[in-house]
Amino acid sequence: MDTLRLASHGLSKHDQEILSKQLKMLRGRTACEWVLVDDYRSADVTLVQGQPPSDMPGIIALASTKAGKSGRYHLIEWPIRLFGLIDLLMAIELEWPARAATPLPTLSLAHRLARIRQDQWLDVAGMVAQAFQAKDEFRTTVSSFDELIERLASIDGASVRFVEGHHPLADQEAALEPYSLKAVIWSLALREEAIKSRQWHISQQQFGIATWPLFGTWETAPWMLRLAALYGRQPATLADGVELTGLRVELVAAFLHACELCELGLTVKQSTRPPRIESKLPAPESLLARLRRKLGLGYKRT
Amino acid sequence: MISKILFIGPMGAGKTTAITAVSDSEPITTEADNLDRAQSDKATTTVALDYGEIYLDEDSSVLLYGMPGQDRFDFMWPILAEGALGAVLLLDHSHPDAVAQLDHFLEAFAALVSCGALVVGVGRVQNSQDIGVYQAHLKAKGLALPVYATDVRHKQNVLLLIETLIANAELNEILER
Ligand SMILES: Nc1nc2c(ncn2[C@@H]2O[C@H](COP(=O)(O)OP(=O)(O)OP(=O)(O)O)[C@@H](O)[C@H]2O)c(=O)[nH]1
Ligand SMILES: [Mg+2]
Numbered sequence: 001m002d003t004l005r006l007a008s009h010g011l012s013k014h015d016q017e018i019l020s021k022q023l024k025m026l027r028g029r030t031a032c033e034w035v036l037v038d039d040y041r042s043a044d045v046t047l048v049q050g051q052p053p054s055d056m057p058g059i060i061a062l063a064s065t066k067a068g069k070s071g072r073y074h075l076i077e078w079p080i081r082l083f084g085l086i087d088l089l090m091a092i093e094l095e096w097p098a099r100a101a102t103p104l105p106t107l108s109l110a111h112r113l114a115r116i117r118q119d120q121w122l123d124v125a126g127m128v129a130q131a132f133q134a135k136d137e138f139r140t141t142v143s144s145f146d147e148l149i150e151r152l153a154s155i156d157g158a159s160v161r162f163v164e165g166h167h168p169l170a171d172q173e174a175a176l177e178p179y180s181l182k183a184v185i186w187s188l189a190l191r192e193e194a195i196k197s198r199q200w201h202i203s204q205q206q207f208g209i210a211t212w213p214l215f216g217t218w219e220t221a222p223w224m225l226r227l228a229a230l231y232g233r234q235p236a237t238l239a240d241g242v243e244l245t246g247l248r249v250e251l252v253a254a255f256l257h258a259c260e261l262c263e264l265g266l267t268v269k270q271s272t273r274p275p276r277i278e279s280k281l282p283a284p285e286s287l288l289a290r291l292r293r294k295l296g297l298g299y300k301r302t
Numbered sequence: 303m304i305s306k307i308l309f310i311g312p313m314g315a316g317k318t319t320a321i322t323a324v325s326d327s328e329p330i331t332t333e334a335d336n337l338d339r340a341q342s343d344k345a346t347t348t349v350a351l352d353y354g355e356i357y358l359d360e361d362s363s364v365l366l367y368g369m370p371g372q373d374r375f376d377f378m379w380p381i382l383a384e385g386a387l388g389a390v391l392l393l394d395h396s397h398p399d400a401v402a403q404l405d406h407f408l409e410a411f412a413a414l415v416s417c418g419a420l421v422v423g424v425g426r427v428q429n430s431q432d433i434g435v436y437q438a439h440l441k442a443k444g445l446a447l448p449v450y451a452t453d454v455r456h457k458q459n460v461l462l463l464i465e466t467l468i469a470n471a472e473l474n475e476i477l478e479r
Contacts, residue, residue, distance in 0.1 A: 212448040217430050232448075291464075291468060
């Protein structure tokens with residue numbers, strides 16, 4: 001069930017308490033779950049008595065002498081009665097799917113973050129974050145990157161809400177931990193089940209990347225270096241990647257999916273050619289394998 | 303079995319520092335007072351070669367060559383590139399000509415570039431955005447070469463550059479088979 005957030009503005013303390021009680025009484029009678037929030041800047045809908053501030057985001061319902069709509073405002077008869085309120089909420093709910101009818105809710109979290117094209121406050125399942133697309137920054141209060149990814153990995157794209165305008169946390173900006181936005185997208189995309197969602201073919205499509213992942217800054221593992229070497233050099237199938245690394249095809253697909261979301265110029269073309277890579281890992285006694293052992297590689301860093 | 307990795311790049315980019323970070327032997331360096339302060343403002347510069355080594359066993363090791371960054375040593379480059387496992391190209395982002403320098407080295411080491419055996423480490427970057435310039439430049443040339451933000455004073459960063467060359471060399475072995 002969708003949750004919609006309602007705030008009030010210009011109401012006396014007493015009227016706020018009544019509104020809160022009325023909402024409780026209506027629980028279960030509306031299509032969405034309505035919750036009261038303190039700050040209109042993080043609300044979907046604000047009920048206003050008097051003049052709404054010019055920066056008020058979302059839907060605005062004005063206390064009025066009659067119900068209905070006036071321009072962009074919903075009107076609700078004052079004082080608010082239970083039936084007036086339920087009419088208002090249902091009218092807004094009817095309008096709400098139209099606003100949400102973008103394809104976004106079906107996208108994964110990594111996908112939605114990759115689509116950010118402006119600086120924005122986000123609410124990711126209750127976690128507040130700030131994304132700066134141009135600066136490649138993702139700021140949150142979570143203090144370690146691993147913990148951040150762990151928390152985000154279980155969240156789907158539908159739980160991201162873009163908060164418009166000024167955010168109350170903006171005043172504490174310095175307290176937010178800055179991460180690379182691309183590094184976040186990369187790590188999340190690697191954990192998504194791309195093989196299911198992308199419907200790629202294991203041997204009849206060839207993939208290539210135009211730019212290397214920013215290893216060292218983004219999550220890095222030896223198998224990723226091998227895949228980057230392969231797909232950066234020449235178009236190759238998922239099956240080639242499996243042969244080269246000995247990995248499950250799911251991981252190879254996740255890697256290519258992450259490359260695409262990080263805008264590394266993923267190309268996909270049809271191919272009927274049988275897989276070309278025929279050998280797996282280098283023999284353990286090879287010079288390269290010994291050099292790896294000597295240097296303690298597996299390089300691993302997140 | 304002997305193999306070698308080259309460390310190339312303009313003066314002051316960090317070749318000597320990188321080799322020192324990973325070499326098993328005390329690297330042999332040939333530092334002299336730097337009289338060429340126009341190219342880089344540091345006290346000493348490598349005038350012949352840096353030379354380090356990673357031992358594998360009695361009869362195999364990987365040699366690490368740091369090629370002098372001054373232009374007047376260009377003539378040595380093709381000789382040293384012959385048979386190398388790959389090259390680490392170090393750049394200094396704070397240098398105004400860093401992108402032009404990238405081009406210069408891509409051309410001089412075209413043989414390595416064509417088999418993917420060149421990795422670029424860019425030093426003195428402020429944030430990940432700085433790397434975008436180099437990525438875009440390589441992409442425009444149709445080159446999907448690795449380029450990273452690298453601080454050669456940290457061994458882990460140097461190891462990542464070497465591991466990238468190894469991953470590429472392993473691919474080459476397989477493709478050639
Ligand atoms: N602050 C900072 N210093 C760096 C970074 N990378 C390298 N350095 C410093 O830059 C200097 C590089 O010096 P060298 O290692 O002698 O450079 P080189 O490439 O051997 O120079 P030549 O031999 O003269 O061509 C060292 O003092 C490093 O500590 C970086 O990312 N940040
Ligand atoms: Mg030197």
